[in-house]
Amino acid sequence: MERKIDKVLRDWSDRRDHGALVLRGPRQVGKSYAIRKLGTERYESIIEINFEDNPDYISLFEGDLSADAVFERLSFMFYRDSFEGCLLFLDEIQCCPGAFSALKPMVDDGRCDIACSGSVLSEIIVDRRLTPIGSVELEYMGPMDFEEFLWAMGFTRAQTDTIRSHVSEMKPFDRLVLKRLNDLFARFLVIGGMPASVSAYAASHMYTDSYRRLEYIQKLLSDDIRRYVDNPTESLRINQCFESVPRQLSREKDASFIYSDVSEKSGYGQREYGSAISWLEGAGIIELCRNIEEISEPFEMKTSGKAFKVFMKDTGILTYMMGPAVANAIVGGNVTINNGAVVENAIFGALSRKGYKVHYYSNPTRRMELDCVFNLNGRLAVIEVKSGRRKSAKSLNKALSEDKAIDVAMKVSDSNLSVDENGVLHYPFFGPSFFEDCRVIELPPMDYIEDLKSRLDSEHGNPRIIPTEDR
Numbered sequence: 001m002e003r004k005i006d007k008v009l010r011d012w013s014d015r016r017d018h019g020a021l022v023l024r025g026p027r028q029v030g031k032s033y034a035i036r037k038l039g040t041e042r043y044e045s046i047i048e049i050n051f052e053d054n055p056d057y058i059s060l061f062e063g064d065l066s067a068d069a070v071f072e073r074l075s076f077m078f079y080r081d082s083f084e085g086c087l088l089f090l091d092e093i094q095c096c097p098g099a100f101s102a103l104k105p106m107v108d109d110g111r112c113d114i115a116c117s118g119s120v121l122s123e124i125i126v127d128r129r130l131t132p133i134g135s136v137e138l139e140y141m142g143p144m145d146f147e148e149f150l151w152a153m154g155f156t157r158a159q160t161d162t163i164r165s166h167v168s169e170m171k172p173f174d175r176l177v178l179k180r181l182n183d184l185f186a187r188f189l190v191i192g193g194m195p196a197s198v199s200a201y202a203a204s205h206m207y208t209d210s211y212r213r214l215e216y217i218q219k220l221l222s223d224d225i226r227r228y229v230d231n232p233t234e235s236l237r238i239n240q241c242f243e244s245v246p247r248q249l250s251r252e253k254d255a256s257f258i259y260s261d262v263s264e265k266s267g268y269g270q271r272e273y274g275s276a277i278s279w280l281e282g283a284g285i286i287e288l289c290r291n292i293e294e295i296s297e298p299f300e301m302k303t304s305g306k307a308f309k310v311f312m313k314d315t316g317i318l319t320y321m322m323g324p325a326v327a328n329a330i331v332g333g334n335v336t337i338n339n340g341a342v343v344e345n346a347i348f349g350a351l352s353r354k355g356y357k358v359h360y361y362s363n364p365t366r367r368m369e370l371d372c373v374f375n376l377n378g379r380l381a382v383i384e385v386k387s388g389r390r391k392s393a394k395s396l397n398k399a400l401s402e403d404k405a406i407d408v409a410m411k412v413s414d415s416n417l418s419v420d421e422n423g424v425l426h427y428p429f430f431g432p433s434f435f436e437d438c439r440v441i442e443l444p445p446m447d448y449i450e451d452l453k454s455r456l457d458s459e460h461g462n463p464r465i466i467p468t469e470d471r
Helices: 005-014 031-042 053-063 067-078 097-101 103-109 122-126 146-152 157-169 175-191 195-204 208-229 234-249 270-282 315-322 322-331 339-351 392-401 448-460
Strands: 020-024 044-052 088-091 113-118 136-140 287-293 303-312 357-362 368-376 381-383 408-411 425-429
Touching: 005 020, 005 136, 005 392, 020 031, 020 088, 020 103, 031 044, 031 113, 044 053, 044 175, 053 067, 053 097, 053 392, 067 103, 088 392, 097 103, 103 113, 113 357, 113 368, 146 157, 146 175, 146 195, 175 195, 175 208, 175 315, 175 322, 175 425, 195 208, 208 234, 208 315, 234 270, 234 303, 234 315, 234 339, 270 287, 270 303, 287 315, 303 339, 303 357, 303 392, 315 322, 315 339, 339 381, 368 392, 392 408
Parallel strands: 020 113, 020 136, 044 088, 088 113, 287 357, 381 408, 408 425
Antiparallel strands: 287 303, 357 368, 368 381
8 A cells, every 4th residue: 555654755765875774653554564664665675573473583793782793693594695775674573672773873884774773662761771873764654544444445646636636726626526535534444554454444345354453453452561561550540541542532621631631540640640641652652632722823832731631542453442333333424423533633633743733722711712722834724623513603703803813714624725805714624634734834035145145254354356236
């Protein structure tokens, strides 16, 4: 299946002075497959070492970690006289801290290109003793997005580009086209973006097959918690937080994460569960969306520090954890089930995958809640998701009348593309999946440099001839 990360990896391989690639991401998103594909397409050979499946290989990166020593061990292990044209693939590198430490000398040596992948890398990366600064290029790979899902279902890039042009130009879809795209998006909500789940459904069009894959992946995620967390109490708390996410998001009035709802033990809060949430976030299983107290930038200065929502990286896992009845209801057209938790999770995920830092705004005093507040490439944008029966957007209308900082107001529901009399942009649920990517805003040109240098020189008795037109 085609993935957008493929181009990122090809671009890395094409650059001459690149570091070691470290591809991060949660379990089962296709990291190993993507690197193997790169190795097959771009290199004469590939050496793959999986430290999780073959822990004996860890000894290759013990003791002397100089490039000569490591490559000598590799040459004996894999019967190699030369590493020219080879891609060295270190899979599940989090199981071998020594390999991570050896990346800098091996990259400096330049004997071959090195690509790594890891599912739980947060603790290793933040450890300064193990971070080969300047020698590693970190990339993130998450579950498939809706466009990649459509490719897996047989759509071409030209066809998804047509969808994107409709969204960017606010050109309404044909009624039948909209109906079918809505149906596909509903299926994406329950199948998710894990490649095993998507490929199973693409092959048979049976949710039962996809469900089995999701069941296996969910078990792997739970196993990872036990494998990588030595403290049994902490492991239990991480699992409790993980299992509470569907329940927390499905709350009727306020889907903010409440520590006391994790377990039935009274008095438990951030002190007991804060590190568990951080672990799940670092492992790429969940993502946090923080509340802001004011609809203005900079957002990080307006966060309350306490209130946040927890979203799952993959909506398929979320729906699986809610049960088959929820999946059937969503595909049947009832995305409002569980108070629209799944569709809100998907919209947040779509924006996050495009690089946007998304917050939400909730103010009981003003009786307002906006699901997404973010900077849309230089413009302050807000989104209200209307997944329930009531289609009125009271919070959005109130925000537009009272908060002058808002540049773009959007409403996402089961509607077509349109712009209303208040300038609010209306999108179908799949609309944010085709928004433009977040981009770095370019700084204005520095057309004063030569003039400044001339003036500084003249002040120090070293006058320069200033062109007439610049005087």
